[in-house]
Amino acid sequence: LTDLLFDAARLNLIEHYEQQLHFFESTVYGSEWEWAPFTVLLASVLNGLGEGANAFFYHFSYWGHVASMLIFVNLLIHTKQFHEMTALPNVFFGSLDYPHSIPPLADLEDESAWEEGRIGVSKLEHLTWKQGLDLFSCTECGRCHDVCPTFVTDKPLTLKRFNQSLLKHLRNEESTLFRTGSTAEDKTLVGEIIRPETLWACTTCRACEEVCPVSIEHVPRILGLRQNQTMMEEAYPPEMASTFKGLERNFNPWGIGFDQRADWAEGLNIPLMADTKSETEGQPPEIDVLMWVGCAGSFDSRNQKIARATATLYQKAGVKFAILGSEEKCTGDLARRSGNEMLFQMLAGENVETLNNYKIKKIVTACPHCLNSIKNEYPQLGGEYEVFHHSQFIAKLVDEGRLPVSSNLKDTITYHDPCYLGRYNKEYEAPRNLLKHAAGEPMREMKRHGSESFCCGAGGARMWMEETIGSRINENRTEEAIQTGASTVATGCPFCMTMISDGIAAKGKTESMQAKDVAELVLEAVEAV
Ligand code: SF4
Ligand code: SF4
Ligand code: SF4
Known part of the structure; x- marks a missing residue:
């Protein structure tokens, strides 16, 4: 109101009393009537009051407006509408880390x-x-x-x-x-x-x-x-105690003997990094890429099959790769997500030392959690590598013609986006492109997909905790997959694989539906050529 009054009085002082109070004078901006019709109407009412009254309204409403704004701002601070003032700066000061803020490295020496x-x-x-x-x-x-x-x-x-x-x-x-x-x-x-x-x-x-x-x-x-x-409090869900112990003693959450880490690769003739060391000491080893297997690929029987399928694809494409075997340790993702920063720093620090000793430059992994840690968090500890998800790496091999793929798989496929690949690392297309190459018919997307995908329930170390409240997250997600009518839920994460497989079993759909990794589907399509 004060603004309207101010403008109406100003208009009268300009037009009828020849005062120079223009904000701008240019015909290109059009007339006052076009810009401020209510001001013009009020001005016609006030005009009859004379120059003195209009000058009074002009000054009174100017200072009245300033005063009311100051009072409003002071009141606003104490109401929930305060967000109107803080929202914009909050967006402006948001983290510049892309695509998400990286947890700071806690100073544990302090x-x-x-x-x-x-x-x-x-x-x-x-x-x-x-x-x-x-x-x-x-x-x-x-x-x-x-x-x-x-x-x-x-x-x-x-x-x-x-x-x-x-x-x-x-x-x-x-x-x-x-x-x-x-x-x-x-x-x-x-x-x-x-x-x-x-x-x-x-x-x-x-x-x-x-x-x-x-x-x-x-x-x-x-x-x-x-x-x-x-x-500080050692107050974590009790199930985590044995997980932490497994990580501390055997460098994997199940606590299986660390010397069995490469057992999954038996018979595949995959070299260990220790065997591929360059003859010239201090030079990078002669491999194209290091295959980072991760704990699930190394020890979980379902995910071991995925590791074998992935390695077979690399071999078919003629990729020179090696694994670390028992020198590889959990990346520490689940330790960090469950608040055990000390364990994260210990595991990550030892991995960085191993990788740097071998002068590793390029890493490929089938686990988005490993990908996220090594790519985005290991630089905090001096580990800088080029890191790929296996779907990105395999897609490149297919594009280069090193993996001939036939698109005649019988599966009707839907794809579950792992959050640590999608929302955390902005990769939505590589797995989909691979599935397009491999599948005989178009993919059926779930309603929540891409950046709006729904978590399987395993992230944030939840994989290792009991889910006792409410309904189960993995079953909610599986229900959505079932609604697409697909026969196969493809994914690119070992923990999603476990969660979706459990969901399919819980829904009694094991006869009509299965969960497969993108690498397994590509291998089937390659072998069908
Ligand atoms: S989406 Fe953001 S702004 Fe909206 S309720 Fe949630 S936290 Fe608040
Ligand atoms: S589980 Fe809920 S609160 Fe936690 S990151 Fe996901 S959406 Fe946010
Ligand atoms: S396991 Fe769950 S949290 Fe982890 S990437 Fe897969 S969907 Fe996301």
């Missing part, structure tokens, strides 16, 4: 951090300023609800409510926190503000981050809270 409980996040003051801004910026639109696999399956986690709980605490503490840097009530976030089962429900699938209109980064906060719970 003794004062251990003494003061500052490993990870346990209190409000441990959040970064950006994480605080995230809390103020939530518009409560609820988009994150709809895509979250835990919310959809009735578990107690939604990003919206998670934000609301933390924001309420922040609002209560803001005056003390901003003045002193610490909180008055000294509440522990997990336990007093967020329930532990909420924290541990997250699969770190990033679906919520992908849809959030104000770019709130949820997963780093979850990982920070888990890190504190695991490292």
Whole structure:
């Protein structure tokens, strides 16, 4: 209103009293009537009051407008509409890491951090300023609800409510926190503000981050809270104890003897890196690429078949590759996602040392979790490599004509996007292109696919935890696959493979449906030529 009054008075002072109050004078912008019809109407009413009254309205409404804006802004800060001011800066200050923010490398040598409980996040003051801004910026639109696999399956986690709980605490503490840097009530976030089962429900699938209109980064906060719970409190789901022990002693989550890591390759004549060392010491070995097998490919019987199919494809294409065998250790993905940063740094550090000793430049892996760790997180520890998912690598071999593929597979295929390949590493096309080459008929997409894909439930170390609340995430996903009428669910992740296979069994569909890795389907298509 003050703006309208100001403009109407200004218009009268220009047109009837020859005052030079133009904002711009150019015919190309058209007339006042075209731009501001209500102003012109009000001006015609005010005109009869004379120059003095119009000058008064002009000055009064100018300062009235400034004052009301200042009052509004001050009130806004204390309402939930504050997000109108913080949303834009929140997007602007979003992480520049592409395509997602990389968890920071915790300084585990810092003794004062251990003494003061500052490993990870346990209190409000441990959040970064950006994480605080995230809390103020939530518009409560609820988009994150709809895509979250835990919310959809009735578990107690939604990003919206998670934000609301933390924001309420922040609002209560803001005056003390901003003045002193610490909180008055000294509440522990997990336990007093967020329930532990909420924290541990997250699969770190990033679906919520992908849809959030104000770019709130949820997963780093979850990982920070888990890190504190695991490292400082030893308060993790009890099932994780044996998983951690397996990783510590045998470098794989099942705890199977590390010396059996290359047993899957028996009879395939795959060289070990130790045997391919360049004759000239200090030179890179003479291989095209290192095949990173991962724990599932090495030890899980279903995934061992995928490792064998993948290696067979490389051999058919004449790729010079080798494996590390018992020198390979878990990448540490599940340790980091479950908050055990120390174990992550130990495993990742040892892997980086091994890879750097062999002067490895190029790595290919069938596991998106391994891919994500080695490609995006190992640079934090001095490991810089060119890393490919096996679907990307095989697609290149097919494009180069090194793998002749016949497109006459009988399977009707739908494809489940692994989140650590898709949302985490933006690869949606390579597996689909391979399936197009191999399949006899067009692929049937699930409703939730690509960047909107629905997690299988195994990410964020959930693969190693019990799922006791609500319905099962993998069954929800499998149900969607069944609805496509496909006979085969293709995927490119060993954990998705386990989850989808279990889902098919739980739905009693083992007779009519199966889960296969893209490499297995390509091998079938190659062998059918
Ligand atoms: S999508 Fe983002 S803005 Fe919307 S409720 Fe969720 S966190 Fe808040
Ligand atoms: S990362 Fe996935 S599981 Fe976790 S809150 Fe977001 S949508 Fe839900
Ligand atoms: S197992 Fe597959 S779908 Fe599930 S979180 Fe990992 S990559 Fe995503």
